[in-house]
Every structure is written in C-alpha cells, then in structure tokens.
Amino acid sequence: MAETTILSIVDVTKRFGGLFAVxxxxxxxxxxxxxxxxxxxxxxxxxxISVISGQYKPEIGAVIFQGHDISGLPPHxxxxxxIARTYQIPHPFINxxxxxxxxxxxxxxxxxxxxxxxxxxxxxxxxxxxxxxxxVRAKDLEALTLKRLELARALAxxxxxxxxDEVAAxxxxxxxxxxxxxxxxxxxxxxxxxxxxxxxKVMLEAVDRVTxxxxxxxxxxxxxxxxxxxxxxxxxxxx
Amino acid sequence: MKVNxxxxxxxxVIAVVVxxxxxxxxxxxxxxxxxxxxxFFIYLALANMWNLLSGYCGLISLCQPAFIGLGGxxxxxxxxxxxxxxxxxxxxxxxxxxxxxxxxSAVFRLRGIYFAIxxxxxxxALRVVFFIWRPVGEQIHGKGAGYMIKGLNDVxxxxxxxxxxxxxxxxxxxxxLTLSSKMGMGLAAIRDNDSAxxxxxxxxxxxxxxxxxxxxxxTAIAGSIFYMFQGYIAPESGFSMKWTMTMILATVIGGxxxxxxxxxxxxxxxxxxxxxxxxxxxxxxIQGILLIIIMLLAPQGIMGFARKTKIYQSxxxxxxxDSI
Ligand SMILES: Nc1ncnc2c1ncn2[C@@H]1O[C@H](COP(=O)(O)OP(=O)(O)OP(=O)(O)O)[C@@H](O)[C@H]1O
Ligand SMILES: [Mg+2]
Numbered sequence: 162m163a164e165t166t167i168l169s170i171v172d173v174t175k176r177f178g179g180l181f182a183v184x185x186x187x188x189x190x191x192x193x194x195x196x197x198x199x200x201x202x203x204x205x206x207x208x209x210i211s212v213i214s215g216q217y218k219p220e221i222g223a224v225i226f227q228g229h230d231i232s233g234l235p236p237h238x239x240x241x242x243x244i245a246r247t248y249q250i251p252h253p254f255i256n257x258x259x260x261x262x263x264x265x266x267x268x269x270x271x272x273x274x275x276x277x278x279x280x281x282x283x284x285x286x287x288x289x290x291x292x293x294x295x296x297v298r299a300k301d302l303e304a305l306t307l308k309r310l311e312l313a314r315a316l317a318x319x320x321x322x323x324x325x326d327e328v329a330a331x332x333x334x335x336x337x338x339x340x341x342x343x344x345x346x347x348x349x350x351x352x353x354x355x356x357x358x359x360x361x362k363v364m365l366e367a368v369d370r371v372t373x374x375x376x377x378x379x380x381x382x383x384x385x386x387x388x389x390x391x392x393x394x395x396x397x398x399x400x
Numbered sequence: 401m402k403v404n405x406x407x408x409x410x411x412x413v414i415a416v417v418v419x420x421x422x423x424x425x426x427x428x429x430x431x432x433x434x435x436x437x438x439x440f441f442i443y444l445a446l447a448n449m450w451n452l453l454s455g456y457c458g459l460i461s462l463c464q465p466a467f468i469g470l471g472g473x474x475x476x477x478x479x480x481x482x483x484x485x486x487x488x489x490x491x492x493x494x495x496x497x498x499x500x501x502x503x504x505s506a507v508f509r510l511r512g513i514y515f516a517i518x519x520x521x522x523x524x525a526l527r528v529v530f531f532i533w534r535p536v537g538e539q540i541h542g543k544g545a546g547y548m549i550k551g552l553n554d555v556x557x558x559x560x561x562x563x564x565x566x567x568x569x570x571x572x573x574x575x576x577l578t579l580s581s582k583m584g585m586g587l588a589a590i591r592d593n594d595s596a597x598x599x600x601x602x603x604x605x606x607x608x609x610x611x612x613x614x615x616x617x618x619t620a621i622a623g624s625i626f627y628m629f630q631g632y633i634a635p636e637s638g639f640s641m642k643w644t645m646t647m648i649l650a651t652v653i654g655g656x657x658x659x660x661x662x663x664x665x666x667x668x669x670x671x672x673x674x675x676x677x678x679x680x681x682x683x684x685x686i687q688g689i690l691l692i693i694i695m696l697l698a699p700q701g702i703m704g705f706a707r708k709t710k711i712y713q714s715x716x717x718x719x720x721x722d723s724i
Contacts, residue, residue: 214599216595216599235598235603236595236598236599237598237599237600237601237602237603237604239599240598240599240600240601245599245600246599248595248596252593252595252596253592253593253596254588254589254592254593254596254597255592255593256588256591256592257585257588257592261585261588264585265585265588265589265600265602266600266601268582268585268586269582269586269600269601269602269603270600270601272601274582275581275585278582299592314596314600317600318601
C-alpha cells in the first residue's frame with residue numbers, strides 16, 4: 162500500500178529564551194493515520210502542536226503540509242488549508258452558545274454562510290454528542306463539556322488533519338468508551354489526527370503508533386505496546 | 401427570508417418616528433428645536449460608529465475626529481473646485497476609508513490601551529497638517545484660518561436636517577446588519593478568544609480593518625453633514641477631541657456593547673447640551689461627572705442596567721428568536 166505523507170515536520174526547533182521546547186524534531190504523518198504524542202510534563206508536546214497550527218513559527222526547520230511549506234503562515238490560513246487544533250486548556254467563545262461556537266468555526270473555517278454553518282453545527286453537535294447542550298452559553302458549561310466543545314469547534318472547520326491536545330484528561334473510567342466512540346467517528350470521516358494523551362487506555366485503543374518526546378527531542382517511536390515497554394520511555398516518565 | 405413579527409413592529413415604530421421628525425421643519429418648529437434633533441442624529445451616527453469599534457471589536461478608537469475632519473475638508477476641497485456637494489460628501493467618506501487602511505497596519509500592532517493612545521495622536525497630527533496646509537484657495541497670512549463650504553446657496557436647512565436623519569438611521573441599520581451577519585459572529589468570537597478565533601479560520605486583522613473602514617466611512621459622512629450645517633470648518637473644530645468626548649459619553653452612558661445604548665445615551669447627551677447650553681464653560685465638567693456616576697452605579701450603562709431588570713428580560717424572551 163502506497164502511503165501518502167500528509168504532514169512532514171522537518172528538523173523543527175522552537176525555543177523560549179534559552180529553553181529548547183522543541184529541539185530538532187522530525188516526524189512524518191501519513192494520510193489516514195492516527196498518531197499519538199506522548200511525553201512527560203513540559204516535554205514540548207503542546208508547543209509542537211502550536212508550531213504546526215501556526216501559533217508559533219519554527220525558528221529552524223519547516224512544516225510541510227500536503228507538499229506545501231506552511232511554516233510561518235498565520236493560524237487562520239493554516240486552518241483554512243485543513244489543519245485544526247484543540248487547546249489543552251479550553252478556549253471557548255464564552256458568550257456564545259455551544260451551537261454558535263461551532264457555527265462560527267464552520268463559517269470561517271469552511272468559508273460558508275450563516276445558514277449552512279447552522280446546519281453544519283447541528284451535524285457536529287451530533288458527532289460529539291453535545292446536542293442537549295446546544296443552547297447553553299459556553300461560560301455555563303462544565304470543564305469536561307468544554308473539552309468536547311474544543312473537539313467540536315476544530316471539527317467544524319472541516320480539517321484533513323486534526324491536532325488533539327489532551328481532550329480525554331479528566332474523563333472517568335465510565336466516560337472513556339464514549340470518548341473512544343467519538344474518535345472512531347472522526348476516523349471514519351477520513352480525518353488524520355495527532356493526539357496528545359496521558360490516558361493510556363485511550364492511547365492503546367485510538368492510535369496506530371506513538372511518538373514519545375522528552376525535552377523537545379524524540380526518544381521513542383512505535384506501536385503503543387512497544388513504546389510502553391521502551392526503557393528510555395519508562396525512565397523519562399519516572400524522572 | 402422569514403419576517404420576524406417583532407422586528408416588523410419595531411420597524412413600523414421607527415418609520416413613524418422618523419416620518420414625524422422629518423416633517424417637523426415643514427410644520428414650522430422653532431429652529432433651536434430642529435438644531436437639537438439635527439445634533440441628535442449626527443451624534444447618534446458618531447456614537448454608533450464608535451460603539452462598533454470599542455464595544456464590538458475591542459478597538460478603543462480615539463481617532464474618530466480624524467474622519468470627521470477629513471470628511472469636512474474633503475467637502476471643502478471638492479466644493480471649492482466646483483464639484484457637487486454630494487460628490488464631496490462621498491469623496492470625504494472614501495478619503496477617510498483609505499486613510500484608515502493606511503494607518504491600520506501601524507495602529508493594529510497596538511493592543512488595548514496602547515491602541516487608544518496610538519490613535520489619539522492621529523487627529524492631532526492632522527490638525528497640525530491642516531493648520532499649515534491650505535489645499536485650495538489663496539495663501540493668506542494667519543494660516544490655519546478655516547474654510548467656508550461653497551455651493552450651499554441652494555441647499556436649505558431642512559435639506560441638511562434630512563441628511564442628518566438619514567445618516568443617523570443608516571448608522572442604526574449598519575449596526576444591525578453588521579452584528580447579525582457572519583462578520584458580527586466573527587467579531588464576537590474575536591472578542592471572546594482571539595487565539596481560538598484565529599485557529600478557527602478567522603482573519604482577525606481583516607475583520608477589524610473592515611469594521612474600522614465602515615466606522616470611518618460613516619463617521620466622515622456625519623462630519624460632512626455637520627459642517628454643511630455649520631457652513632464653515634477650521635482645523636481646531638474639525639479634528640477636536642470634543643467629538644471623541646461626545647461619542648464616548650453617549651455610548652458609555654447608554655451602554656457600550658449594546659445596540660440600544662448609543663441611542664439612549666445620545667438622547668441624554670443632547671438633552672444635557674440643551675440644559676447646559678448657557679453654561680458652555682462647565683458643560684464638559686458636568687458631563688464628565690455624570691460619566692463617572694454612571695460608571696460607578698451602572699458600569700454597563702443604562703442598557704446594561706436595564707438588561708438585568710425583570711421587565712427587560714421578559715421583553716427579550718418575547719422578541720428573541722431568529723439568530724443562531
Ligand atoms: N509561551 C511560553 N513561554 C515560555 N515558555 C514556554 C511557553 N510555552 C511553553 N513553555 C515551556 O516550554 C516547555 C514545553 O512546554 P509544553 O507546553 O509544550 O509542554 P507539554 O509537553 O505540552 O507539557 P504538558 O504535558 O504539561 O502539557 C516547558 O518547559 C514550558 O514551560
Ligand atoms: Mg501540553
């Protein structure tokens with residue numbers, strides 16, 4: 162099977178002052194893949210996502226999406242090219258309702274009008290199972306619902322590549338299967354995703370392979386099982 | 401398109417009020433009364449356009465007098481060259497819009513209070529330019545003397561009064577259309593969370609610039625109409641901070657970030673001007689004190705206060721319903 166590369170991260174470095182948050186990192190993602198990103202706190206996972214989605218510009222290296230160098234493009238351009246992200250700490254539009262939050266992302270992310278966006282929002286509400294909360298303002302939503310809203314807003318922009326930053330964190334044992342179902346739905350929509358996750362059960366079930374980083378450097382790669390048994394990974398996590 | 405019955409009622413009420421106000425001069429109402437109604441609609445347009453920027457885009461603009469002055473001076477340049485008044489008004493609006501695009505890349509780099517300060521110097525700079533530069537007519541000593549606006553001979557006061565009503569109503573319609581459109585949703589998203597907005601595909605710069613251009617365009621027209629009424633413009637008045645004071649007072653007293661706020665606030669401001677007409681010297685002080693009292697008692701202005709009351713809430717429930 163010939164695999165097409167949807168995203169290439171090529172020797173990317175992003176520093177904050179003297180700190181190398183992402184350090185000469187390279188990673189290829191194939192179309193249709195689900196890739197996990199792991200690493201201890203402060204490893205640089207969120208920073209990598211922010212570099213891909215345009216919040217940060219890589220100081221060295223390049224991000225190639227579907228053959229085009231997108232490094233340095235503004236976030237809204239990258240979104241319209243087909244990369245959407247969620248935020249680890251939810252970033253809702255607090256004065257808008259759940260449905261409006263999703264609709265506005267559809268309007269601008271897909272470049273459609275208000276009526277079409279409202280219909281699109283209803284579809285997404287269904288996918289992430291938020292229909293019962295559709296008219297609640299985001300400022301009145303509880304933390305876990307806000308995480309799902311992050312996912313919904315990202316999906317509304319009709320991405321080819323979705324970057325998910327710890328959406329499952331805080332879910333209880335009972336809620337996890339439900340979240341895995343949502344991820345399955347996303348995969349069946351032909352969306353490639355990169356997912357940062359600490360919840361092992363989710364990692365084991367929802368990704369094809371895992372990349373582990375520490376101090377901004379890739380320290381291991383492989384299937385979830387392989388990676389969990391890797392000595393370097395165990396050491397990084399135990400400190 | 402579905403017609404909302406409440407919107408329709410609202411439309412009828414506004415249409416009747418406007419019609420009554422429009423025929424007043426024909427009925428021979430005293431000129432001072434007409435003056436206050438004229439001022440109401442000019443100030444209303446200015447306050448609405450300031451509210452669009454400050455209340456809905458987070459752009460605390462202090463450069464609105466730049467657009468007023470540019471509108472007035474463009475009108476002068478056009479009419480002195482024998483061009484029709486209406487072309488002058490439109491020309492002023494276009495000049496103000498282009499000027500906005502020119503300064504936007506500089507001032508949009510500034511955020512919050514820095515944006516306010518950055519824009520504050522703009523009308524001041526233009527005031528100096530028009531003090532030194534005489535774009536038309538002969539150089540006269542004692543530079544900075546203002547200009548008469550030509551071509552006003554066959555324009556009646558009633559005519560200018562109608563123009564003011566027109567621009568006031570247009571400003572209300574523009575607010576309504578902008579805020580209920582895709583653009584209004586985009587602006588609401590930017591206000592709530594700009595990083596999420598841009599990663600959802602919203603071009604923040606473009607949307608804010610668009611609002612800034614609309615604001616400049618309408619503000620310039622309102623300014624031109626005001627100076628048609630005055631018949632004379634000078635740099636000190638055209639680019640004066642007093643304009644900014646008036647629009648801020650009207651918007652904040654009425655309720656910033658609300659559509660009705662500037663309307664209510666402008667009524668109050670014009671009424672104050674009427675009460676304080678004989679005390680021009682202390683008028684601004686009294687308005688300032690009023691502003692402080694309002695901000696202490698009802699920081700969201702009269703509309704913000706009213707929205708919390710039960711009656712308004714139930715009214716809102718009755719009229720809500722056609723948005724997403
Ligand atoms: N805006 C910033 N300014 C300065 N330093 C930053 C900034 N953002 C992140 N860092 C630092 O960069 C490093 C990587 O942070 P990042 O948020 O990418 O880690 P992470 O792997 O997502 O961690 P976590 O699991 O806690 O979410 C950390 O040391 C962090 O303190
Ligand atoms: Mg993180």
